[in-house]
Amino acid sequence: MNKDLDAFFERVITVKLPEDRNSIDIIDQTLLPGTIKRINLSTREEIWEAIKKLRVRGAPAIGVSAAYGIAVLANRIHSNDFDAFYVQFKDIKDYLASSRPTAVNLFWALNRMDDTVIANKDKPVAEIKEILFTEAQAIRDEDVAISRGIGEIGFRLMEELKVPGEELGIETHCNAGTLATAKYGTATAPMYIALEHGWEGNDMHVYCDETRPLLQGARLTAFELVNAGITTTVQCDNMASILMKQGKIKIIFVGCDRVAANGDAANKIGTSGLAIIAKHYGVPFYVCAPSSTIDPNTPTGNEIPIEMRDPEEIKSMWYKEPMAPSQAEAFNPAFDVTDHELITGIITEKGLCHAPYDEAFKKLGII
Ligand code: MRU
Secondary structure (H helix, E strand, C coil): CCHHHHHHHHHCCCEECCCCCCCEEEECHHHCCCCCCEEEECCHHHHHHHHHCCCCCCHHHHHHHHHHHHHHHHHCCCCCCHHHHHHHHHHHHHHHHCCCCCCHHHHHHHHHHHHHHHHCCCCCHHHHHHHHHHHHHHHHHHHHHHHHHHHHHHHHHHHHHCCCCCCEEEEECCCCCHHHCCCCCCCCHHHHHHHHCCCCHHHEEEEEECCCCCCHHHHHHHHHHHHCCCEEEEECHHHHHHHHHCCCCCEEEECCCEEECCCCEEEECCHHHHHHHHHHHCCCEEEECCHHHEECCCCCHHHCCCCECCCHHHHCCCCCCCCCCCCCCCCCECEEEECHHHCCEEEECCEEECCCHHHHHHHCCCC
């Protein structure tokens, strides 16, 4: 990877643990792309608020933040008695778990930290605290490798579609990029891996849905890709159909917040509409899913809890003055579920899955 891109990744790293291990250090994504500012979160309330308000967001990054966060907070518990320590640990875990409901990575990471405590319960509490830091670091490091794995598989799909001398049109929704993970992203990983394999930025052309209402596509994905030197276009979400009708899009990569055992996939609101349009125009639609996002305990998309958010995100946020009458209600689900029938394939770090997804996940040892 070129040095400039590595330096960019380093600069916008979503979450890290400062040397004193007394806080977590995140890039405040609500300020991007205009302001690159890092903030430290020290208390449980600050960590909870940062996840809730999307200062740190994207399923894998939420998981890593929760893991680092609970390690920092557990390190401050003043008891050497395991039972007393564990009561307080559970209290922190339940509190952080209440920040957002849809991305399963949050619960997955917190449960993994909990399992680590239980597996080491016979050790002194001071040692358990150290092990928790090690586990959080492992979750972060694994995420980098997972993104690379997804990227290599996605890149092979891009290569199959690439016509020499022509740019490859790719569409993505929301931000499933470096800002949503520990490094390469999931939906953007194939693009970054393409650069590593020698593609130039103008060998591809990535169309980023702006992603109403919080504009993760325009503010975050376009910001990342432009910095990586990739040809980037931003369009409103309702322009996907004309793009596909004009033949500009050859492949779609999206991320996900939770994949049910049958392959139904929850992702940022608008994803399922994109999949329906893609099916109509015969554009391959891939969901990029770390195996930690595939939830064996959720049989179908109907059981995935969908976060509802503040109506003002639609009615007044981003505008100089409100753009809807105050008396009007606003419907603001943060996610929707794409039916597995609409998905061409689910790319995990362990392999590319096709329907029937439950069998494919079992074969790869994911569920
Ligand atoms: O509400 P957000 O910004 O957290 O939603 C994020 C998404 O929907 C992403 O596509 C998903 O978390 C995958 S990130 C690799």
